[in-house]
Amino acid sequence: MSTPLVELHELRKSFGPLEVLHGIELAIEQHAFVVLVGPSGCGKSTLLRMIAGLESVTSGTIVMDGRVVNRVPAKDRGIAMVFQSYALYPHMTVRENLSFSLEMAKTPRDVKQERIESAAGILYLDALLERFPAQLSGGQRQRVAMGRALVREPELFLFDEPLSNLDAKLRVEMRAEIKALHQRLRSTTIYVTHDQVEAMTMADLVVVMNDGRIEQLGPPLELYDRPATVFVADFLGSPAMNLIAGTVAESEAGPVIDAGDDLTLPLSPGSAVRPGAEVVYGLRPEHLRIGDGPAGLAATVSLVEPAGFETHLHADVGGQVVRVISTERLDAVPGDSIALVPDTARVHLFDSRTGARL
């Protein structure tokens, strides 16, 4: 494997007495699309801004292309950044916005022209070059912001929640566009978002952050299928995974989870768990099937959300609200009694004290 383009070692950041990043270790390969995801305040934006050179490093090192860049000014790091607010220069035309950085770098006129035209072509900005940002729609401004990053031909693209200001439909479109762009240009990208759907759909490598630490990192589906902690299990997936606390108990059919209130949750027969252990039982909504007969967990429907392709159901099981996704059209109404059959092979068990996967 080639050397990573970006390496972070023991990276820490404090604002006054408050430490917001607690020793981040991360290596980012050439051409990778890395998404930093986590709830607000988890430190993901701060981390991105430190990589960009907009925020100083308290301790630890940032290595880019084999060179420590802790004290290298932002403009000399070979990076380009797309801001959440787009941060376009409102008094400049799209063309001037694109050419600003090239002017700063004293790029020859013909090269400048060529780069602007090529970026405009890629991002469908050709017809908008003489317009001012105020005359553009949100999506178009987003494209200009990306174009401004593109013309610099950076080694590393940074995106700071670039889609948060767009409406839902446009967000999905731009998501696909950014991913397609990356597949075409293969430029290394670090993308910050709090939207787990963006993280799942766009990333080669998802880095889930929580409270200034990396909770887990890996390919999206690996994180989805094998979350290392309760936090990751809860954070990735929408609707979120059902998480029920209980104790491991024995039954004739093998180990089960006793979740109190006469609620007993089945495990697959081979589960290697110690009886008496306090655990969190996790099961994704799509891994609960609505049974035909009485077999399964007795549940009462409390909410039905038809989403078109699938139906989301909230049901009360032994005092716990459980989310279920069914790809069938359901005629259930609140108050109906149903039976839920868990797919025991897909059960996730976590230590209830540490939150770690068992």
Place this chain on the structure above:
Amino acid sequence: MNATLHDSEAMTARERSAEFGKRAVPYLLVIPGLLFVLGVLGYAVAGGFVLSLNETDMFLNKTFVGLKNYIAIFHNPRFQSSLWRTLAFVVLSIGLGISMSMMFALTLYHVGFGRRFFRGLSLVPYFVSGIAAAVMFRFIFTTSGGFVNYILTTFGMEGPSWLGNPVLAFTVSILANAWFMVPFATLILLGGLQTVDKDIYEAAKLDGSSGLHTFRRITLPLIKPMMGVSLIWVSYISFSTFDIILALTAGGPGRATELISVYMYQIAFLELDFGQGSVLMVMLLTFNTLLSLVYLRFFVYGDRRYKVVS
């Protein structure tokens, strides 16, 4: 569609008039203030203009003389020199005032510790009346016992006669004027700086723009409207300044600091020539109005290319 339902959904006359009333309230509330301003200002301006076309005796009996007062004033060498002096005073005051305001605004913008305190402190000169400011400057620049000369003496230097030397007195007047008008201009510019999205500066930094370059290419164009407003303020104050000069130098030494406003006072209230005094008032008004229009044209409305979005 159900006809009765449709009817009941339509606005009743009462609802419509209530709606109209709601929209009319702001205008109604503005009217008293508007009348007051028009009454005081409009009456003074119109009355002054009428006076400028008349000769008035000490019993305020008016005789219409057309442009005679204007012609007399324009041919008066004392007026001509006060006009050039005023223009010099205004140009220098604007230059000094705006650059100081910009410096203070930028400094206050970046002040982190004690931000509110420093911002409040910076406004203090604005709350001091012109007369008081002038008296203070007298204390500072008085030849014997003045603060500046005291400092110079401790270094073994003999201080000049600040208010006795024409050039120095003119300079001190400009300083005092700047001291008085800078705080408000600073406030306007600071407001302008705060409207600029911080991300834009970070984007410029990443684009490789240096601090000075960012100021010239990004900050200045983006605060252009506020720059225009503070220019209007600074020019207006400088053209019209009267109390500061009167209390500081009274136009002296000789006529070294006799600006049009001071000359106007002398001609109208000491020589009791209300006609010629009014001519000067009309001139000041015209200067201020024209200059404000120029600023508005070039700074505030001149650039419609962008909306400054906060």
